[in-house]
Amino acid sequence: MKERILVTGGTGYIGSHTVVELQNSGYEVIIVDNLSNSRADVVDRIEQITGVRPAFEHVDCLNYADLDGVFSKYPGIKGVIHFAASKAVGESVQKPLLYYRNNLVSLINILELMSKHNVQAIIFSSSCTVYGQPDKLPVTESASIKKAESPYGNTKQINEEIICDTVKSGADIRAILLRYFNPIGAHPSALIGELPSGVPQNLVPYLTQTAIGIREKLSVFGDDYHTPDGSCIRDYIYVVDLAKAHVVAMYRILQNKQKEKVEVFNIGTGKGLSVLELIHAFETATGVKLNYQIAGRRAGDIEQVWADPAYANKELGWKAETSIEDTLRSAWNWQLKLREEGIQ
Ligand code: NAD
Numbered sequence: 063m064k065e066r067i068l069v070t071g072g073t074g075y076i077g078s079h080t081v082v083e084l085q086n087s088g089y090e091v092i093i094v095d096n097l098s099n100s101r102a103d104v105v106d107r108i109e110q111i112t113g114v115r116p117a118f119e120h121v122d123c124l125n126y127a128d129l130d131g132v133f134s135k136y137p138g139i140k141g142v143i144h145f146a147a148s149k150a151v152g153e154s155v156q157k158p159l160l161y162y163r164n165n166l167v168s169l170i171n172i173l174e175l176m177s178k179h180n181v182q183a184i185i186f187s188s189s190c191t192v193y194g195q196p197d198k199l200p201v202t203e204s205a206s207i208k209k210a211e212s213p214y215g216n217t218k219q220i221n222e223e224i225i226c227d228t229v230k231s232g233a234d235i236r237a238i239l240l241r242y243f244n245p246i247g248a249h250p251s252a253l254i255g256e257l258p259s260g261v262p263q264n265l266v267p268y269l270t271q272t273a274i275g276i277r278e279k280l281s282v283f284g285d286d287y288h289t290p291d292g293s294c295i296r297d298y299i300y301v302v303d304l305a306k307a308h309v310v311a312m313y314r315i316l317q318n319k320q321k322e323k324v325e326v327f328n329i330g331t332g333k334g335l336s337v338l339e340l341i342h343a344f345e346t347a348t349g350v351k352l353n354y355q356i357a358g359r360r361a362g363d364i365e366q367v368w369a370d371p372a373y374a375n376k377e378l379g380w381k382a383e384t385s386i387e388d389t390l391r392s393a394w395n396w397q398l399k400l401r402e403e404g405i406q
């Protein structure tokens with residue numbers, strides 16, 4: 063029988079790509095999403111890609127009773143992948159309580175219900191944001207956690223602590239915390255991808271919207287950093303490679319292969335790319351010329367950060383494989399598809 067996995071936030075950007083990879087690897091998936099930042103038709107699109115329709119429950123993780131009902135309706139869930147969260151850094155500064163409530167209470171509900179329903183495995187979506195500006199690059203999992211730059215970042219730090227404390231208390235729970243670097247791109251089918259609401263705050267959706275003419279010009283936030291070309295450096299990881307990391311992490315927990323009850327992995331490529339390098343890679347990959355200008359620094363930006371993914375490479379047997387050009391082409395194809403469908 064197929065093993066059942068509950069995926070919260072499974073119609074979202076990273077969640078939907080992960081559901082595809084889970085189904086392709088033979089897992090049965092139950093999605094829980096309140097559709098606050100995604101669309102219901104993502105379920106149809108996952109079915110189109112994989113030939114399998116995941117179960118979908120339109121439920122808010124803040125609603126303990128409804129979530130309890132999902133665990134009861136689908137007995138024998140083996141593991142949870144918890145993506146559901148609010149994720150816009152700027153909005154979190156404006157609405158901190160919304161972020162603390164959504165990101166903390168959702169996780170607390172999940173952990174309590176896992177214990178109640180004897181579910182032992184959880185994979186949690188953490189972020190490189192927990193490192194702030196690291197003292198040493200590339201950053202390893204043992205780097206110190208810096209004071210968070212935003213309420214959003216703080217929720218990720220607290221989420222990690224909540225999981226560690228719960229496991230330490232003797233709960234029969236095993237966890238893997240995946241610290242994602244900068245996920246970008248879309249599924250090669252162009253049926254699922256990132257759907258930013260309003261003006262995109264992240265680089266790649268802003269870039270593709272500029273390339274297609276929705277935005278006039280991309281602003282490069284700063285060219286006076288202490289980096290080779292002066293623009294900030296990040297580790298951009300293809301969302302499908304990232305999705306695959308969840309599948310191997312779930313296998314590791316379910317097969318009892320963990321070295322500790324809570325493990326932490328950096329999920330990045332190990333390569334830093336500057337904003338200007340990314341723009342040029344996009345132009346090379348797609349043949350589309352981009353209208354951009356150098357603008358002032360954006361408040362709160364980290365100068366440079368990229369992953370040392372060696373621990374994930376070795377222990378999970380996972381590696382980011384897709385080139386930046388293929389990744390950016392997938393982001394562009396997704397933008398073209400959104401236009402074709404009249405969505406954005
Ligand atoms: P997303 O907004 O596309 O997906 C999150 C999904 O969760 C959405 O479908 C939303 O409707 C749902 N959701 C939010 N609150 C919910 C609730 N209370 N109950 C049920 N569903 C709820 O975001 P994403 O980019 O796919 O991010 C997924 C996870 O990865 C988040 O936890 C995010 O913080 C984390 N993460 C994202 C990035 C990134 O750059 N995208 C980087 C690091 C970590």
Ligand code: WQD
Nearest residue numbers: 151189191263264265266268281282283294296337360363
């Ligand atoms: C990347 C680079 C910008 C837009 C954020 C969150 C982080 C994580 C990933 C969830 C930066 C520059 C951007 C633009 C630009 N999310 N830029 N012009 O800031 O690395 O991380 O998303 O956990 O927590 O903070 O990603 O895509 O916003 O920016 O020049 O219009 O692109 O300054 O150097 P960031 P980003």
